[in-house]
Amino acid sequence: MRITVVGAGAMGGSYGGLLAAAGHEVDLIDIQEDHVAAIDANGMRVEGVCGEHVVRLPAATVPAAGARADAVIVFVDANNTRAAAETVAQILTADGFAITFQNGIGNVETLAEVLGRERVLAGSSMCSAASLGPGRVSLTHMGLTSVGETAGGGSARASALVQALVGAGLEAEIAPDITARIWEKFVVNCAGNAIAATTGLRAGEFLRVPELDAFQSHVLDEVMAVLNAKNIHLPDPDIVTRIKTGARKKFNRPSMLQHVTLGRKTEIDALNGALVRAAAPFAIPVPYNESLVALLKGRELARMREVHEPDLDYDAWEARIASGLED
Numbered sequence: 001m002r003i004t005v006v007g008a009g010a011m012g013g014s015y016g017g018l019l020a021a022a023g024h025e026v027d028l029i030d031i032q033e034d035h036v037a038a039i040d041a042n043g044m045r046v047e048g049v050c051g052e053h054v055v056r057l058p059a060a061t062v063p064a065a066g067a068r069a070d071a072v073i074v075f076v077d078a079n080n081t082r083a084a085a086e087t088v089a090q091i092l093t094a095d096g097f098a099i100t101f102q103n104g105i106g107n108v109e110t111l112a113e114v115l116g117r118e119r120v121l122a123g124s125s126m127c128s129a130a131s132l133g134p135g136r137v138s139l140t141h142m143g144l145t146s147v148g149e150t151a152g153g154g155s156a157r158a159s160a161l162v163q164a165l166v167g168a169g170l171e172a173e174i175a176p177d178i179t180a181r182i183w184e185k186f187v188v189n190c191a192g193n194a195i196a197a198t199t200g201l202r203a204g205e206f207l208r209v210p211e212l213d214a215f216q217s218h219v220l221d222e223v224m225a226v227l228n229a230k231n232i233h234l235p236d237p238d239i240v241t242r243i244k245t246g247a248r249k250k251f252n253r254p255s256m257l258q259h260v261t262l263g264r265k266t267e268i269d270a271l272n273g274a275l276v277r278a279a280a281p282f283a284i285p286v287p288y289n290e291s292l293v294a295l296l297k298g299r300e301l302a303r304m305r306e307v308h309e310p311d312l313d314y315d316a317w318e319a320r321i322a323s324g325l326e327d
Helices: 010-021 033-042 078-091 107-115 156-167 178-199 210-229 239-249 255-261 272-282 287-308 314-322
Strands: 002-006 025-029 044-048 053-055 069-074 092-100 120-125 128-133 136-141 144-149 171-174
Touching: 002 010, 002 078, 010 025, 010 044, 010 053, 010 069, 010 128, 010 136, 010 156, 010 255, 044 128, 069 078, 078 092, 078 107, 092 107, 107 120, 120 156, 120 178, 144 156, 144 178, 156 171, 178 210, 178 239, 178 255, 178 272, 178 287, 210 239, 210 272, 210 287, 255 287, 272 287
Parallel strands: 002 025, 002 069, 044 136, 069 092, 092 120, 144 171
Antiparallel strands: 044 053, 120 144, 128 136
16 A cells, blocks of 8 residues: 655654554655655654654655555645645545544545545544654654544445554554544544643643633533534543543643644634534534634734744834824
């Protein structure tokens, strides 16, 4: 199986590197030029819970002319799913398939719009990873990777991918209802990612701040109210208890916190923002999620300015507004 990973950051780099280390033909595509250059020069270094591997494999910012893949794993952030799907369309073989392990909801649907639903599998990864610099990633937590056909159940191609993932040292299985697994991950991410990105705290710190612990509980109550209205049944019916009790010992840096720290746009619109949109048809009030989205977008903008516009002159900005040159 020739595999291409589109989005070779922390998670995509970890999966791609481990699959390559296990002997699969793997290509990486990523928009970060320094990351691609480092991989080309020194190989992809994957550290963490699966040990340390340095593998040589092709990496590029765009597909090479004539490039083809039997399977494409999409790991870009949710803001770039459509662009990634258009890249996949250039390289996917006639009988090949793409699969997304991204955060949020709506990614499967976007891939299906561009590629056709018959060429798309759905997936969910409960692993965590971190970028350590150009050409270096770490798989920081081993969680279950779930794979399934979008209509439900498994297939020969889904089983082949699971076999490849397990052979690479990952925990993977066919999910009878992959949609439920995707929503399960959605709940977990809505419960913690944006709170961490807004406050700078880790999940294990939330419950140690009583007001923040209560705020998270309200966020989760709203999430579950929307899922109930949509008649979505999760694999774990007591997921809220699992999230709250398990958080005490979790101190990983979720991807959204990593993105804010780097001054990058976050996936808030595919997570808590998507929850707000999903609540609207049912007239379910979700003020805690609305507040979290607003605050995170403010924090995101502030950090982007700190990183990319450190010399922004606020006095000059005020003067332009006062003189009528700018609204």
